[in-house]
Amino acid sequence: MSSIRFLCHFCRGPLKLTSSVEALGLDLSQELAASKFPSAQGEPGAAPEEGSASRMQTDLEELQESASGWTILSEDEISRSGSSNFTLLGELGPVGTLSSIQRATRGVFDILTGEELDHPLCEDCTDSLLEQLDAQLSISESDIQNYQRCLETRDGVSEDAREALEEELQAVELEEARLVQELEELEKNRDRARVALEAARAETETREQQERQSHRDLSELQWQQLELQDELRSVEARLLYAQTQLTWLKKTNAFQAAFEICCDGPLATINGCRLGCTPRVPVSWGEINAAWGHAALLLQALARTAGLQFQRYRLSPCGERSCLRSLTDAPAALPLFCTCGQSPLLDSKFDEAMVAFLDCLQQFKEAAEKGEPALCMPYTIHAGGGLVGGPEAGEFYSIRTRLNTEERWTKALKFMLTNFKCSLAWVSSRYRHK
CATH class of the missing domain: 1.10.418.40 (Autophagy protein 6/Beclin 1)
Structure with missing residues (x-):
């Protein structure tokens, strides 16, 4: 025997049915079986008319269109397609009229929630929803009290004080406008400073590259200087030797040395x-x-x-x-x-x-x-x-x-x-x- 099961709209968990719901579900099945053919409501033994089949087909299409968000699943599977409010589980029993199915569904909702709601919820989700509503209610009551105090305070303030407060409010608004304008100027200055900083960083990087190149050039020049100094010392030593030899040769008699x-x-x-x-x-x-x-x-x-x-x-x-x-x-x-x-x-x-x-x-x-x-x-x-x-x-x-x-x-x-x-x-x- 087939049965109808429902899911929680928030946590998607299956809803546990009470005994009254199960009895109602049996009656619903019987009602669905009894209303399988719309022609059964007529006189017994009456032959079905040619339009009865077409009306049945129309009712089935309307039922399918109304239950387009429902998914028919086995007892071991639970799934949902579309954006409907709840999901129908198990095999669909004998097809009845659309109005009978809607009445049965509303009756199940009323039993599950105790009141007429559009979305079925389980006990835990209901408690969580109630806590959220209590918190919102507390906030709303606090806002109402603050508004009442403000109204009471406003009624107790004199006209001069009110004018003074309004002038102070205008001054504060002007100060706020000035600060907003100053903030905009600061933001513009910050943008300009960021651009200048980027340019300075680029220039710094260029200068660093130039400095590194200068260091390399300096090292190369120092190396060349050392080589030139060594060569100069060598030339000076050779020059000194040549001068010594020249002095000795000047003092030397070539003829007496040769002969x-x-x-x-x-x-x-x-x-x-x-x-x-x-x-x-x-x-x-x-x-x-x-x-x-x-x-x-x-x-x-x-x-x-x-x-x-x-x-x-x-x-x-x-x-x-x-x-x-x-x-x-x-x-x-x-x-x-x-x-x-x-x-x-x-x-x-x-x-x-x-x-x-x-x-x-x-x-x-x-x-x-x-x-x-x-x-x-x-x-x-x-x-x-x-x-x-x-x-x-x-x-x-x-x-x-x-x-x-x-x-x-x-x-x-x-x-x-x-x-x-x-x-x-x-x-x-x-x-x-x-």
Whole structure:
């Protein structure tokens, strides 16, 4: 047997029916069964008319339209669709007329609530609703009392006091208007200040970026400064070293440093090479030839320093293979060296080369004696006879090897190198800056 159940409008909980409601529900079912067909109200045995089916269909449609907010559910399901006031649960029994269903529903509402209401509520929701209504009632009563006190106070105030209060009220309203206007101005100022603050922040960020870039540039410049300082100190150190070397070089005699002439017993040496030989001190021809090469280079350097051009011969200093070339005769080379194993007594060209060398030395002596101060060589030179000597030597010694002894030839070479040593001192003193 089907039954009708109702839900609370607020909490959607099922409403518990009393015994009177259940009995009413049975009567409602019977009433619905009895009113299944509207034609049953006529006489028994009367045949149904053709319009009865259409009226039944119309009643069913009206019932469905009126119950469009209702959902027919089983006993285990409770749901609601639409925005109706309550939900019908369970199977719908035999379809009755719309008026009978509405009467049955109003009767159930009256039993559930005890009064005629549009929305069914459960007990808890009813208590909550009553509490809310009591609170609203208390607030309304308090407002009424406040209004009554205000009316009583107004009636007891005199006309002057009322005018004073009204003036005070106007003053307060004016003050309020002024404060509102001031507030608007403050809000505008705040907007302007916010805009200015944003601009200041943007500018600050830009300045910070510029400051960071400036710091990077400063660091780069400081690094370059350190590098330049190191380079400057290095240049200063090199300059100091160069100045020291220059001072030392200015004090140094280039000729004396390049050509060292001294005596080693009966022999004279130039740059460590002995020029000459004796039976007691034999010297190889390679060393003698090298000494002649140093002597030729020295004579050519002295002539260039003094600006002298030799008239009859041209020197060609080539170490151990030095020679002289005649400027007047055929340009035949006069060797200023002697080949090893060859007797110098048979080598006439070697003697001619030594005599020509002595002639070049005499040309330099004559040119140097004209200078200021004049050069004064200790030993006299007779280039035509190939002799070197003088009063200090006691006699003249021949520079030739033919018809001569080793001791006399070596002594002539020694006198010649002594004259070279004096020439070095003279050139160093006179051509110091040059």
